[in-house]
Amino acid sequence: MTKTLYDKLWESHVVRDNGDGTCLLYIDRHLVHEVTSPQAFEGLRLAGRKPWRVDANLATPDHNVPTTDRDQGISDPVARLQVETLEKNCQDFKITEFTMDDIRQGIVHVISPEQGATLPGMTLVCGDSHTSTHGALGALAFGIGTSEVEHVLATQCLVQKKSKSMLIKVEGETPEAVTGKDIILAIIEKIGTAGGTGYAIEFAGKAIRDLSIEGRMTLCNMAIEAGARAGMVAVDDKTIDYVKGRPYAPSGELWDKAVADWKNLVSDSDANFDKVIELDVEKMQPMVTWGTSPEMVTGIEGVVPAANSFADEVKQDGVTAALEYMGLKENTPITAIELDKVFIGSCTNSRIEDLRAAAQVAKGRKVADNIKLAMVVPGSGLVKQQAEMEELDKIFIDAGFEWREPGCSMCLAMNADKLEAGERCASTSNRNFEGRQGQGGRTHLVSPAMAAAAAIEGHFVDVRKMTNTVQD
Amino acid sequence: MEKLNTVEGIVAPMDRPNVDTDAIIPKQFLKSIKRSGFGPNLFDEWRYLDHGEPGMDNSTRPVNPDFVLNQPRYQGANILVARENFGCGSSREHAPWALLDYGFKVIIAPSFADIFFNNCFKNGILPIILSAEEVDTLFTEIEKTEGYQLKVDLPSQTISKPNGDVIRFEVDAFRKHCLINGLDDIGMTLEHVDDIKAYEKRRHQEAPWLFNQE
């Protein structure tokens, strides 16, 4: 029988079929952060249980950590307690944690692939919905709730129901400045934020194969924004090159054995999917969201749509409410939208290639006067270090960006980095929901190069047509 | 998870429909690192006259004397009778944690929100669905009789009233088994320890790099 990549990943992890439509699924890797784990550890203690397999866990604080003045610790006592609690739990149960002062600390979804802790063929979970990111390496990765965090800790398994399968094929020659971010936003525009609900999505086609592994991570990161708990890309040479030599990756004989196994992590050519969707990358442009849901998105050459351009009445009401919240008028060209803040970071776009793309635009230019704050938050301490070796930090600082310490930062505004009511932000993160980056804040999702370009011009601009000239 | 067999005690009425999880435990308390200790903040916005934040000394806060759970006659209640769609809204598990921490072990309503209903079983609370008429009658009787008590017997699936009447209720056989034996999902999975170990052994041979992670 022919199999999809998802079938293969699923079947190789079934511990037992419960006979009621659910299976007990084995979990190879569990990532832990400070916000969704404390109650799970407490639950373990109350029940007198221990983690089943300590070495399968990897922890780091990311949601609540400050991005400035790290040496002074965390000023918010509630956030501090959460981070300290993670530390204590990891110590008590002997779980490896990259603490705030460890160069390897960062956003869970950045550090795990970086360390080779995410491997092809794994099942990987974390108490965070953007765990779908890790599917970029040919893994089955999805977010879970606190009860499930405890369940994985205690049993190394989860009770799961298999999803339906969806193939999203993106073919064609990728135009300049169209990135993984633009491709996933174009996909969400097409299928909607509930389009993937109940499915595990496999991304395929030339445009996907042409993406770097980091670009694929950006893509899979936002599978959850299309409603799918898991997104994945088949293993190819790029995947294997990416993993090679990383600290947690196998080496020597084990490496060869692993690679031989990983080469099978592709869907059979005639595999059956429950749903297939095709897109042409050649028609895509850099994308910008204009509303309060990732599906409210258009190309940089587009305009803010009119509510009555949508057929469905419920949708029309949604658009009207979104435009009201966003303070935007129908038919405004996207390039006419002026900004107050720019955020380059988050588990979607804070890896080294993202920072390089943004730095390339910022190089020799200056942040526009109307921008109150433009900040770059690397995804991990190691990304930061690499960027500094390449002197990207200098480019950003010279241009007027702030260069911060790694963490989730203004992606969700749990720490001090947030928007004030009414402020408008170009952000490389993944959610433009009401209040996501601060109460009353207005978020536009874009790629790193587009965010940097917006910072320079003070409004959205097609990064391919920037007028602001480079200064020597 | 604690076993639940029979629950006998004072019944408190929550006489409004669509009580959502944000009303049961407001969002500022989600910053907590605990699963216990939410009891004092159960229904925080209704129960107190000031705005509650985590870490406050709840014993010194001004209470709302009109709120039902603050009335002397309902002190020590461990059964809650509610209206339709109880527990709607966000999926936070803090809602059943707060109810349990306060002391409620049984919640009776004509209907519950889906996720909340499941979360109750996961945390050792028995949610019982009765017809709207039966719930209505309960509200009248509670109102009339100070110190009104019920006896809920899970094994026989019955509720006995002070006047001797007995109401039968339905409960999923599997969920009932878990509650009576105090089995949470983890406990259930741990009944398959041998399967997990056998899987690990086989997998260790097939893919040893997955077990060699540091």
Ligand code: SF4
């Ligand atoms: S960067 Fe944002 S989306 Fe990613 S894990 Fe952190 S808060 Fe969640």
